[in-house]
Amino acid sequence: MRRRRPEENEPEQNGGAGRTLRSIVLMLLAAVAMAFLAGNFVVMNAQVPTASMENTICIGDRIVALRPAYLFSEPERGDIIVFPCPDDESQYYVKRIIALPGETVEIREGKVYIDGAEEPLRETYLKEEPYGAAGPFEVPEKAYFVMGDNRNSSLDSRYWTHKFVPREDILGKVFLRYYPDIAWIA
Structure with missing residues (x-):
């Protein structure tokens, strides 16, 4: 053996x-x-601390933004973006793009007008009927004018010293809310 x-x-x-x-x-x-x-x-995770984007995104909602969203395309009107606040870069804001580079934006009686149009933007996402007036503001090249969906309670481009969000400061495009429930953000 x-x-x-x-x-x-x-x-x-x-x-x-x-x-x-x-x-x-x-x-x-x-x-x-x-x-x-x-x-x-790839992605950015954030919690929303204010009511400026209600009813689209509410206080305490947790969202995800896609960082490479604009690698092969430019931001568009209506996109919801994450960026450092132009007046305080230590804070990140979440707002909707309202006016694009080269456009002139004006708010009259709460309604947004682009490039002197007779009809205001159609904004079905607003929380309530906005009020107030601002502008006109000429958006520089490679920059964006942004506002919250809850216009009557939003600190945004209308009020900042540095009114516009430079293209290179956009950190991502919000596409998903995952808390308290899951929903696609458009």
């Missing part, structure tokens, strides 16, 4: 646990790296 050699038929006693531990550590490092990359280059 041939005597068997332990290394042929028995599991390794010394390296197996080390390999398993090494595999677990590598998987954890890969997960952390993927979360870091996704959080810094």
Whole structure:
């Protein structure tokens, strides 16, 4: 009878646990790296602290913005974006794009007019009938004029010292609310 050699038929006693531990550590490092990359280059997670975007986004809602949304296209009127406040870059704001680069925007009796149009923008997303007047403001190239959907309670381009959001400051386009319920944001 041939005597068997332990290394042929028995599991390794010394390296197996080390390999398993090494595999677990590598998987954890890969997960952390993927979360870091996704959080810094793909999506942005935020909680909304004010009522300025009601009823579209309410106080306490948790949202996700897509960071690369504008890699191959330009922001459009109606997009909801995340950006540092032009007057206080330590705070991130969430607002809707109202006027595009090169346009002139004016608010009369709460209604928004672009480039002297006779008819105001059709804004079905507003929380309530807005009031007030502002402008006219000429939007510079590579910048945007933004406002909240709750116009009567929104600190936005109408009131800031630096009225416009530069294109390079847009951090992402909001596309999803995941708390307190899940809904696509358009």
